[in-house]
Amino acid sequence: MTAFSIPGFDLDAFVTATLAEDLGEGLPGGGHDVTSESVIPADARFSGTMDSRDAITVAGLPVAAAFFRRLDPAMEIVLLVEDGTQVAPGTDVMRLSGNARAMLTAERAALNTVQHLSGIATLVRRYVDAMGETRAKLLDTRKTIPGLRFLEKYAVRMGGGHNHRMGLWDAAMIKDNHVAVAGGVTQAVRRALDAGVKAVICEVDRIDQIAPALDAGATRLLFDNMEPDMLRKAVALVAGRVPTEASGGINLDTIAAKAATGVDYVSVGRLTQSAPAADIGLDFTPL
Template sequence: MLTRAHIDEVVRAALDEDAPWGDLTSETLIPADATATAELRAREAGVFSGGDVFASAFRLTDPRLEVTLLRAEGEAFARGDVLALVSGPARGLLTAERVGLNFVQRMSGIATLTAAYVAAVAHTPARIVDTRKTTPGLRRIERHAVRSGGGRNHRFSLSDAVMAKDNHLAVLTARHGSVTAALQAAREALSHTAHLEVEIDRLDQLDAVLAAGTGARGVGTIMLDNFTLDDLRTGVERIGGRTIVEASGGVDLSTVAAIAETGVDVISVGALTHSARALDLGLDVRVEG
């Protein structure tokens, strides 16, 4: 969950980076008593995200600045729409402008891309989820944007769930002698509240994972990584609803619908955060005197 405390922490760091000793340009050129108004305007269509983060940039710069949000999180907008209004001391408004824009452009870009993936699989039950491929320090911000676009979040961090990949299994198998025994030992060591996910990249690995048990007392999710569509269908059929099936790898807007149609439950898409383009939003400022 994105809290005000976390928003302010991240935004304050960005403001300190952008104006560590003040805004020399505004302090030199703009009279101290000048006021201004500004419109956050869309220069292309998209899905809105980051309103509270945008507002925080202005509030932390000068508490006298007032921000009125005209779009809710996850709301679609058209090119030319005004998304927010800002008014107050001109110096503070101009100082906060770039940081506020950077966040709302980035977050709205992620929300817009996520919405496109969600729309592409809307005819299926499959969920679109993000990954840990986020900008360091901005994970909560970027994952909030994924939710704004209608997507869901994968585990937040390495501390949240067990996700056994090939290297983990190689180490465990050397100790226990088999993938099945290794997974059973891992499940026994875990709290009943912890989720266990296992990644495989070949169909011939599936039986050993299933033999470890499924659901709450075994493997809770099986990730089929970089499978062909035929192999995805075969994997879904062999798992037979006993546990959650996740597909990953090779996912883009041209392939995601076909992947969803294989019957998988979840599709994880790293591109939602690592490849989203910042949306073209502008802040039209008018200094009043």
């Protein structure tokens, strides 16, 4: 297995579950690759080359390699670029050789993973570039595919972005529904702090909510769906007392103006929610 590691992510379990799903383990007639087993001799060997068909930012190659090595531990695999590298169309990113059946069985799981993660990294890089010269950092959100959060947030980092909170456990995010039930911004923030929560992010969508949130002890303010002029006013009112974040209504056309308002962070849900898969291919040659 590879030394690739992401805190909180179990690579072995992910590979096991993904291959089991594709092979239909536990289902009637399942548990094997009927096409490869019926067509390809057991001792046949292939060499393979994975390459990018477009200009992309690469992410997920070590995960892809883990699928192949699971089915053929002796497979020879060379990663030709590191995750996070921007490559031109036609760039070879991985070479491998080994058991042909193992390669064919692992191919789709490996490609699905690296295409998805590279798609996220590529989109993130476009957003980072679109921000221009600014001190603001690009953040992802919790809008991730269930079960893939750690991988998707890893891909965000490979694209040059940064991670927001990882889940519901590592920071309080007080939004409009929390405020409505608690009876106001002040009450919501104080309840979180009284419960011992250290990081309390409070969403505000009006200027008059800023002072109550700060006075109550919020450790970060998220400005929701504010236009640049209002964002500048909000940042001026905070005056550096806590980090600030712009969120909502942000796309490649609007991010530069919002990042230039002085906010510390800009968060974009579509980085993980809507990134198209990267066009990456894998061609095999019999040995």
